[in-house]
Amino acid sequence: MTTWEEVVRLSSGLPGVEESTSYRTPALKVAGKLFARLREEAEGGLMLVCSMEEKEALLASGDPAFYTTPHYDGYASILVDLDKVGREQLVELLEEAWRAKAPAKVLKERSAEPNP
Secondary structure, eight states: OOOHHHHHHHHTTSTTEEEEEETTEEEEEETTEEEEEEOOSTTOOEEEEOOHHHHHHHHHTTOTTEEOOGGGTTSSEEEEOTTTSOHHHHHHHHHHHHHHHSOHHHHHHHHHSOOO
């Protein structure tokens, strides 16, 4: 099972990531912009920013790791069940969410980093 602490650790290598809160729950932001939030509502899960196209594709895949609620209908974000999502896919989704919100200067920092 992936924990919030693991989500934070997986995101820590991305430039400008800061731990914060959103709606009084743990969140990750870049340059003050929310890209991930741990939901404590009944359905739980991790909210990640994504494109509407990505959201539709993830939901259409039938993978039980991805879902939405009526509250998120029409919003470019996906809910992720941390008990069901694979680590590699979570890493990819976290970076995509970060890229969607990071300012150009921060994105440039990331592209200037050497590839391991």
